[in-house]
Amino acid sequence: MSELLGLKTELLRTIPYLAMLVPLALTALIAAGVRVWGKAAPWISLIGPLVAVGVGAASLAKGSSGAFVWISSGSSVLQLGWRTDGLSAIMLLVVGVVASCVIVFSVGYMHGERGYVRYFAILSLFTAAMCGLVIAGDLIGLFIGWELVGACSFLLIGFWYDKPSAADAARKAFLVTRVGDAAMLVGMAILYNATGTLEIRPLLALTPTLAPGLVTAAAICVLLGAVGKSAQFPLHIWLPDAMEGPTPVSALIHAATMVAAGVFLVVRMWTLFALSSQASTLALVLGTVTALGAALVALTQTDIKKVLAYSTISQLGFMFAALGVGAWTVAIFHLVTHAAFKALLFLTSGSVIHGTGTQDMREMGDLRRSMPLTTTAWIVGGLALAGIPPLAGFFSKDAVVSSVLHAAPLAGVALLLASLLTGAYVARATRLAFFGTSRAAHPAHESGATMLVPLAVLAVGAMGLGFAGPAIAHVFGDKSEALSLGLAALAVGIALVGAAGGWWFAGDAGAIEGAFTGTGARAWAFVRSGYEIDSLVATLVLAPLSAIARALDAMGDRVLVDGAAEGSASLARRAGDALSALQTGDVQWYGALIAAGVIIMLAATVWLVK
Amino acid sequence: MNSLILACTLVSIGIYGVLTRKELVAVLASIEVMLGGAQLLLAAYVAGTGAAAGSAQGITILVLSVGGAEAAVGLALLVALVRRGRTRTDQIEEVRG
Numbered sequence: 001m002s003e004l005l006g007l008k009t010e011l012l013r014t015i016p017y018l019a020m021l022v023p024l025a026l027t028a029l030i031a032a033g034v035r036v037w038g039k040a041a042p043w044i045s046l047i048g049p050l051v052a053v054g055v056g057a058a059s060l061a062k063g064s065s066g067a068f069v070w071i072s073s074g075s076s077v078l079q080l081g082w083r084t085d086g087l088s089a090i091m092l093l094v095v096g097v098v099a100s101c102v103i104v105f106s107v108g109y110m111h112g113e114r115g116y117v118r119y120f121a122i123l124s125l126f127t128a129a130m131c132g133l134v135i136a137g138d139l140i141g142l143f144i145g146w147e148l149v150g151a152c153s154f155l156l157i158g159f160w161y162d163k164p165s166a167a168d169a170a171r172k173a174f175l176v177t178r179v180g181d182a183a184m185l186v187g188m189a190i191l192y193n194a195t196g197t198l199e200i201r202p203l204l205a206l207t208p209t210l211a212p213g214l215v216t217a218a219a220i221c222v223l224l225g226a227v228g229k230s231a232q233f234p235l236h237i238w239l240p241d242a243m244e245g246p247t248p249v250s251a252l253i254h255a256a257t258m259v260a261a262g263v264f265l266v267v268r269m270w271t272l273f274a275l276s277s278q279a280s281t282l283a284l285v286l287g288t289v290t291a292l293g294a295a296l297v298a299l300t301q302t303d304i305k306k307v308l309a310y311s312t313i314s315q316l317g318f319m320f321a322a323l324g325v326g327a328w329t330v331a332i333f334h335l336v337t338h339a340a341f342k343a344l345l346f347l348t349s350g351s352v353i354h355g356t357g358t359q360d361m362r363e364m365g366d367l368r369r370s371m372p373l374t375t376t377a378w379i380v381g382g383l384a385l386a387g388i389p390p391l392a393g394f395f396s397k398d399a400v401v402s403s404v405l406h407a408a409p410l411a412g413v414a415l416l417l418a419s420l421l422t423g424a425y426v427a428r429a430t431r432l433a434f435f436g437t438s439r440a441a442h443p444a445h446e447s448g449a450t451m452l453v454p455l456a457v458l459a460v461g462a463m464g465l466g467f468a469g470p471a472i473a474h475v476f477g478d479k480s481e482a483l484s485l486g487l488a489a490l491a492v493g494i495a496l497v498g499a500a501g502g503w504w505f506a507g508d509a510g511a512i513e514g515a516f517t518g519t520g521a522r523a524w525a526f527v528r529s530g531y532e533i534d535s536l537v538a539t540l541v542l543a544p545l546s547a548i549a550r551a552l553d554a555m556g557d558r559v560l561v562d563g564a565a566e567g568s569a570s571l572a573r574r575a576g577d578a579l580s581a582l583q584t585g586d587v588q589w590y591g592a593l594i595a596a597g598v599i600i601m602l603a604a605t606v607w608l609v610k
Numbered sequence: 611m612n613s614l615i616l617a618c619t620l621v622s623i624g625i626y627g628v629l630t631r632k633e634l635v636a637v638l639a640s641i642e643v644m645l646g647g648a649q650l651l652l653a654a655y656v657a658g659t660g661a662a663a664g665s666a667q668g669i670t671i672l673v674l675s676v677g678g679a680e681a682a683v684g685l686a687l688l689v690a691l692v693r694r695g696r697t698r699t700d701q702i703e704e705v706r707g
Contacts, residue, residue, distance in 0.1 A: 588699055592629045 016064060016084045016135050019055040019092055020145075023048025023128035030121040041117040042107045045124040049099035052131050056092030059084035060475065065137050067199065079199055081137030086475035090332065091134035091264055094339045095257050097461070099127050101454035102252040105347050108450040109248055109354055119159060119246070126152035130257050134264060139188050139198040142268070146184070146229070149258045150177050156253060157245040169241035176238040180228015184265075187221025190214060191272075204271040212276075219272050219279035222265065230262025230316045233290040237533055239313055243305040247350030250305060255312050255346050256339035263319045263335050267328045274326065284324025284404075288411040291317030293531065295421035299428060299502070300513070300528040303359045304349045307429045310530075311385065312342055314418060318400045321411055327403035329478045333469050334400050337392035340461030341384035347458065348378040351451050352433060355444040361429060366438035371446045375434045377455040382426040384462040386495045387419060394492070395466035402487050416494055423498025424505065431506035613654035620647030632698045634691060638684050645677045 026048050030041055037044065067081025084092075103123060110119055129152060133145030151174075158170030192198050194214055195206040207215060226232075231239035242254050253259070266273055266283070273279055291314050298310035315338050322331040351374045352367060353359050368375040384391035387398065397419065405412030446452075505512055516524050526532060582593075620643055627640025652670050696702055 586700060588629050588632075595625055595629060 014066065014082070016055050016059060016082050016088075019052045019096075019135060020128050020132040022051040023124045023131065027121050027124040027128060030117060030124060034117045034121070037117050041120040042103050045120040045127075046100060046103050048124050048127045049096040049103065051096075052092050052127060053096035053100070055084070055131075055135075056089045056096055059089040059092065060086065063089070065201075067137055070140075076196075078140055079138050080141045081199060082135045082141075083137035083200065084135050087264070087267060087332070088134045090336060090472065090475065092131060094260075094336055095127065095130045095134065097457070098252055098256040098339055098343045099123070099130075101343065101347065101457050102248045105251075105350065105451050105454040106246070106248045108448045109350050110246060113246075115159065119156075122152055122155050122159075123249075123252070126156070126253060126258075130261070133261060137200060139191070139200060139203070142200075142265070143184070143188065146225075146261065146265075147181065149253070149261065150174065150181065150229070153177075153242070153253050153258055156249040157242045159246055159249070160244075163244070166244040169238075169244040173238040173242050176235055177228045180225045180235055183221045183228070184225025187218045187225065190218040190221065194218075200268065204269070207272045207275060215272060216276040216278050219269075219276040220282060222269050222272065223279050223283055226262030226265045227286060227320075228262070229265070230259050230320070231313050232262070232286050232317060232320055233293060234533065236290060236294065236313045237530070237537060240306055240309045240530065243303070243309050247305065247346060247353055250309070251343040251346030251350065254309065255342040259312060259316060260319075260335045260339060263316070263323065263331055266320075266323050267332060270328055273323075280324050280326065282324075283320050284408060284411055287317045287320025287322075287324055288404075288414045289317070290314065291321060291418040292414050292421070295418045295425065296527055297530050298425040299421055300524060301425075302361055302432075304352060304361050304364075304429060304433060305346075305359055307361075307425060308342070308345055308349060311345075311422070311425065312338075314422065315342065315385075318397065318415060318418070321404050321415060322400045324411075325404050325407035327400070327407075329473050329476050330396070330399040330403050332476075333472050334396035336468065336472065337384070337396040337462075337465045340458055340465050341381045341391070341393055344377060344455060344458035344462050345381035345385065347451070347455055348374055348381060351377075351447040351455065352444075354447055354451065356440055357442060358440075361432040363439055363441065364433040364444075365436045365440065367434045367444055369438075370444040371434075373446060373452055374455070377452075377459050378430065378434060380459045380462050382430050384466075386423045386426045386499055387491060388495060389488070389492060390463075390466060392462050392464070392466040394488075395469050398488050398491050399469065401491055402484055405487070416491065419491055420494045420498035420501075423495035424502030427499040427502030428506040431503050436506075436508075613650060613658075617647045617651040617654065620644065620650060623647075632700060634688055634697055634699060637699060638681075638688055641684065642677075642681060645680070649673055649677060 023045075026045055030037060030044055063083070063085040065081065065083035065085075067079040069077055070080045071078040103120065106119065106123070110116055113119065126149060129145045129148030131145075133142055133149060136142035136145055154170050154174040157173050158167050160166045161170070188198065191203055191207075194210050195203050197203050197206075224235075228235040239254060239259065243250055245254075273283075294310045294314035294317060298307050298314060301307045301310060315334070319331040319334050319338075322328070322334065349359075352364065352371065355371050355374065356364055356367070358364065380391070384393040387394045389395075401412060401415050401419065404415055513524060529535075624640045624642075624644025624647060627643065628637055631637055631640060649670065652673055656667065656670060691697070691702065
């Protein structure tokens, strides 16, 4: 009886795993009935994120951890374990809530699309992978989730796979993040080699005993993995292209959850990361450069989703800068608020795209009349993003800026400048799309209830989550710093100045930027292309790689592989030709051969026996 | 011993004939020669070892009658083939299952 009870408590302890297993099972269920489910698919897949929310809320009160052995070979043991603590609980809540909103929103947005059921199956798989990632107690389990979310991202960016640009974008996202993933794998190998375990807690406990050089190498490798996933410079180039996917996917994967996994990873490995000042400095530099650079690019975009994509890159840069100065609770705070308001903005842009049939802000204008509710949602999200009190972004961004300003004044000033640009691009996009005169070819229409309800839920988050800062700090046993009024006033002032500039700039449907000539026009085009980083990568990385590939193809493939394959084929053919001469069909020839064989065998027997 | 050598010679001649002659009649005759060698071997064995006369002779007679039956079947096949104008081994091409 006591054994039975023991088993029962053991099972109860594994409940956190349901957050991953339920969506995984739902994926299988949906995929098994692709032709059956039809309109029921979204509601089936909705169960997964709701379970994640439940598990997250439960783990907030009481965490648990455990593991089972996956592979055991000699003295090396690979475990798959889970560990729910405050960090996983917060991530589970973010993932669950945003995924639920996105699934409900997609009911209307994806209505009538080919591959409707497939879409929800992949969303469900993504939920499973993301939950698996955040509750993993081992690096190996974390890495499996990490790769699976990447695979889902690939599948969803390329959802309209018969469109060449979408297929290309999917491949690009997969390959670029792969660079970071490879670095992360190297980091894991270094850590396993040094500590003999991949279980996160014992591993982190051992890191202070390791050689500093080793720690730095491992920390930088892990950081590079995070940089690839979170689209930080110079591995950010996949995220703008990832906008080829359906807009709700951009909201879920490329704004709120997957791209934030990099920040989560660094926080998860914080003990390791804090030991290496080089890795911290690298995070600070990359984060600051990304925050500032991407904000400037966002100012020049005309595609509403591209504005949000560069904005996401920029905001993730804020989080990395916070990580770089050691303010990881602040980074998580900004991650949470950003998930709410950026998912809101993306879903709003989805509603706009659904209502107008275009993503180009030059073809919008005056949407506030035809889409009033969507416009309200956008303005809430935009104000939160720009950091206007009392919306969410104000608190978290202010916390980030003040932490960075204390530790590294130069980077802090750069972030303030990025805040200025943030205000500017938000105001510009708002005026271009929602105000001014209508330039639409077709009259826009407001979206339906399934699309507006998720907007409302996220808008509440974007308005209220700013006050969750002390609660989040409490979860981590940290004290939240009191808001410094002077800095807050300065930040808000800067954001307002930026917004005013951006508003002015977007006047007359962007005529000002169109009037640039000479150097001004060239500079504008340079920034708009994302500083030509794509073509730089094409020249510096892709061209040599393709040259090597072609050379290998010519040498290795054509000569060696084809040679071996075709050589053996031709050998077989020639041997066949030669041997077929024996097959004359003449009975007497066969008889003669048989007789010869008998004679040879007899002779051999006689010779051997003698 | 002499009859052993004679039997071997007969079988060898038969094999040679089967393998080299193209005429169906000659092939059949060669097979009969081989069979004769085998029967001779059997008879010589019975005579040489003095095995129990009844059963050994019985087996010899049995083999002789099997040889006769085989010759009859072979000749019947031969006649059938000759009626279709096939008198040589290399002309038999369509006797497929």
